[in-house]
Amino acid sequence: MLEIKNLGLKFQTEQGEVEILKDINLKLENKKIYVLTGPNGSGKSSLAKAIMGIYRATSGKIYLDGEDITDLDITERAKKNIGFAFQHPPRFKGMKVRELLEISCGEKALDTCGLLINVGLCANDYLDREVDSSLSGGELKRIEIATVLCRDLKVLIFDEPEAGIDLWSFRRLAQTFQDMNREKDTTIIIISHQERIIKLADEVIVIDGGRIKEITTKEKILADIMKNEAEGCSLSCEKGGVTDAKRLG
């Protein structure tokens, strides 16, 4: 279990101190999928980075299976089996996809082919390509996801995994998340705005203005989305109706 207690994160900027995360409290269980959602700039990626140790919390504590990991750096947390797939993955000029998978996965990389298939890529086309700017954003994203899928992780965070990924590959990826959830005990945290991802969630965590606004069910969030869409629709219909009536008149 991953437990976050009263976590806060502040940055010093040219404009002064900014508070990015405020009093975050979460208990995330094994073998569950949590979708973390909320408006742009609300702090989702920052929370993920604080869990991964990329950002160091300014206050509060993080526990993994009861062990205090707050002061561990990113490498130490990776060794404790916390994994993170970035919103904007880095490129590695001069390194082939095969090599990146081997470095990330160790001996488990023997099934490089299966790994790429799990993210909707045809292995023969990609294993010998360089992880450089010749890869499209969606291809790079999927390769990065493959580098974390091969590891036996306790906590695995995906930051907007669907961004730039086409519908067919997305279906494959969603299936991969579900398979992983069925086969492993990993706590999976997926940052997303997408209805298709929210549908995978055991629980949905809504973050707004750096605070947890709500921890709820996918049914409630999906109903909220439907309601907002319906309200938006009736407003625009009303507008259209008025315009049309005027035209007709």
Ligand SMILES: Nc1ncnc2c1ncn2[C@@H]1O[C@H](COP(=O)(O)OP(=O)(O)OP(=O)(O)O)[C@@H](O)[C@H]1O
């Ligand atoms: N290193 C940093 N220094 C200063 N401010 C930062 C830093 N990282 C993030 N922020 C600020 O923290 C806030 C939250 O950013 P974050 O990237 O966590 O948002 P997000 O919820 O992931 O947004 P999005 O949906 O656009 O990805 C933003 O206002 C951002 O500008």
Ligand SMILES: [Mg+2]
């Ligand atoms: Mg983000």
